[in-house]
Amino acid sequence: MSKRMLLGLNSLLLFLLLTACETPNSSMPAPVPLAHTQSYGDSLHMTEKRDALYKFITEHLTGINGIYTNLRDSAQSSEAASGHEVLSESAGLMLRYYAIAGQRSGFDAEWAKAKQTFDLATGFSYRYSPVLNKRYTLNAAVDDLRIIRALYEAGQTFKDEGYTNQAKTYGSRFYEHNVKDGYLYDFYDETYKTTNRFITLCYIDLKTLGMLDIESRQKDALLANMLKTVKKGYISDDFPFYETRYDYGAQAYSSEGINTVESLLTILSLAEVRQHQPESIRFLKKQVLAGTLFGQYTRDGKPANDIRSTAIYAIAAMIGSELGDKELYEASIRRMNEFQIRNTGSVLDGGFGDTASMQAYSFDNLNALLAYVY
Numbered sequence: 001m002s003k004r005m006l007l008g009l010n011s012l013l014l015f016l017l018l019t020a021c022e023t024p025n026s027s028m029p030a031p032v033p034l035a036h037t038q039s040y041g042d043s044l045h046m047t048e049k050r051d052a053l054y055k056f057i058t059e060h061l062t063g064i065n066g067i068y069t070n071l072r073d074s075a076q077s078s079e080a081a082s083g084h085e086v087l088s089e090s091a092g093l094m095l096r097y098y099a100i101a102g103q104r105s106g107f108d109a110e111w112a113k114a115k116q117t118f119d120l121a122t123g124f125s126y127r128y129s130p131v132l133n134k135r136y137t138l139n140a141a142v143d144d145l146r147i148i149r150a151l152y153e154a155g156q157t158f159k160d161e162g163y164t165n166q167a168k169t170y171g172s173r174f175y176e177h178n179v180k181d182g183y184l185y186d187f188y189d190e191t192y193k194t195t196n197r198f199i200t201l202c203y204i205d206l207k208t209l210g211m212l213d214i215e216s217r218q219k220d221a222l223l224a225n226m227l228k229t230v231k232k233g234y235i236s237d238d239f240p241f242y243e244t245r246y247d248y249g250a251q252a253y254s255s256e257g258i259n260t261v262e263s264l265l266t267i268l269s270l271a272e273v274r275q276h277q278p279e280s281i282r283f284l285k286k287q288v289l290a291g292t293l294f295g296q297y298t299r300d301g302k303p304a305n306d307i308r309s310t311a312i313y314a315i316a317a318m319i320g321s322e323l324g325d326k327e328l329y330e331a332s333i334r335r336m337n338e339f340q341i342r343n344t345g346s347v348l349d350g351g352f353g354d355t356a357s358m359q360a361y362s363f364d365n366l367n368a369l370l371a372y373v374y
Contacts, residue, residue: 038321040329041372049340050372052350057094057365060347065117065130066091071353071360076131084131086117088124088139092146093366099153100373107154114147122177122190138189141178142203142265148174149208168213175214175222182221183229183248184209198247199226201233202265207272227275230266239301240279242266257304258297264315271322281323288316288331310339310352314367321374329374336368 041050061068066086074083081087091114098107118124123139124147148171155164177188178195185195186203204226212219233243233253241263243253267284270276287293293316295307313336320328341348346355352368353360 038324038374040317040321040326041333041374043326044330044333046333046372049337049350050369052342053340053352053365053369053372054350056347056349056351056360057369061351061360061362061365063130064113065128066113067094067362067366069362071348071351072358076129081127085127085129087128087362088114088118088126088143088147090362090366091118091124092143092150093362093370095147095150096153097366097370097373099150099157100370102157104154104158107150107158111151111154120190122188123174126187137191138187139178140187140203141174141184142200142205144170144174144178145203145205145208149205149211152208152211167211171212172214175212175218179222182218182225184222184226197249198245199229200245200262201230201242202262202269204230204266204269206230206269206275210273227273230270231275233266234277235299235301237277237279239297239299240277240283241297241301255299258299260293260295260297260312261309261315264312264319268315268319268322271319276323281319281325281328284316284319285325285328285331288313288328288335291335293335308335308339310336310364311367314364314371317371318374333371336371340368 057067061071063084063086067090068084069081069087069090070083072083076083076085091110094110095107095114098104098110114124117128118135120135120137120139124144125135126138126140126143127136128134148167151163151167151170155161155167178185180195184199184204186198186200188195206223206227209222209226210219212222229246230242233246235241235243235258239258241258241260244255244259244262246253264284267276267280271281284293291308292303293308293312294303294305295309295312296304298304313332317329317332317336320326320330320332339352341351341353341355343349344355348355348358348360351360352364
C-alpha cells in the first residue's frame with residue numbers, strides 16, 4: 001500500500017474520530033481495513049453453492065459486453081435497463097468479488113471488458129445497450145465508487161500498485177465531476193455537462209469516499225457533509241431505516257416508499273465506517289431471524305408488500321459480516337439460499353431467478369455471489 005493511500009485512510013479515520021462524539025451510538029471507531037477479510041462464507045462451507053452460482057453467472061448470464069441485466073432479453077428500449085443490456089453496477093460487483101476472492105485472471109478479464117464497455121471521458125457509463133449500440137452518457141455515483149473500490153482492493157489483494165494507481169486516477173476524475181462544493185451528486189451527464197440536484201442516500205459510499213486521492217481538506221469536507229446528510233435521513237428508532245434521497249436545493253428528504261435494498265445499502269455504508277445505528281442492526285436481525293424482511297415499507301414501518309428477495313438477504317449478510325455478527329450473517333445466508341435454484345435441469349441451476357418466466361436479474365445474483373465471500 002502506498003504512502004499516499006495510507007494518508008487517505010488516515011484522513012478518514014481522523015475524521016471519524018473527530019465526529020464520533022456527535023453521534024449517540026459512537027464509541028471510538030475501529031480502524032477500517034481496505035479489503036474485506038472476514039470470510040464467514042468459507043467457515044460456513046458455502047463453496048459448493050458459490051461455485052454453482054458462479055457457473056450460472058459466467059456461463060449463462062454473461063455476454064461479450066458484460067453481465068446481462070436479466071437472463072431474459074428485451075427490446076432494450078425502455079427507460080430502465082432490461083434484458084441483455086449491461087450495467088456498470090454489475091461490473092463493479094463482479095470486480096469486487098474477484099478482488100476479495102483473490103482471482104486475478106478473472107479480475108483482469110472483467111476489468112478489461114468494463115473499460116471497453118463503460119469508460120467515458122468523465123466517468124463510467126451506467127448502462128450499455130448492445131441492441132441499440134448505445135452507451136449512455138451519464139454515470140451513477142455508487143457504481144463508479146464500487147469500481148474504484150474494487151481497484152483499490154485489487155491493489156491490496158494482488159500486491160500490485162498498478163491497480164492502486166488506476167483507482168487514484170479514476171477517483172480524481174470522479175471527484176471532479178460528481179462532487180460540487182463538497183457535496184456528492186447522483187450522476188454527471190457528459191452530454192449536458194451537469195449533475196442532478198439531489199443525492200440518493202444509498203449512493204453515499206463513505207468508505208470509498210475516504211479512499212479518494214484528493215487534498216485532505218477537500219476529503220474532510222466531503223466526508224463531513226455526506227455523513228451528516230446520511231445521518232439526518234434516519235427515520236426513527238421505531239423504524240430504523242433511511243429516507244431515499246436528499247434534495248440540496250429544497251433542503252428536504254423524500255421517499256415514495258422505503259425500499260429495503262436502499263436502506264440496507266445505507267446501513268452497510270455506515271457499518272463500514274462504524275457509524276451505524278444499533279437500532280438498525282437490532283431491527284434487521286429480528287426480521288431476518290423471523291424471515292419477515294420484506295422489500296418495501298411505509299414510513300411508519302409497516303410492510304408495503306410481502307416480497308422477500310435474494311439481494312435483501314445478501315446485503316443483510318454483508319452487514320453481519322462487516323460487524324463481526326456471525327449469527328446475522330449465517331441467518332441471512334440461509335434465508336438467501338432458500339431462493340437458489342438447484343437440480344432442475346434448467347439453465348437457471350445454481351442461480352437466483354424464476355424458472356417459470358426464465359428471468360434472473362444481475363443485481364440479485366451478483367450480490368449473492370459477493371455475500372458468499374464475505
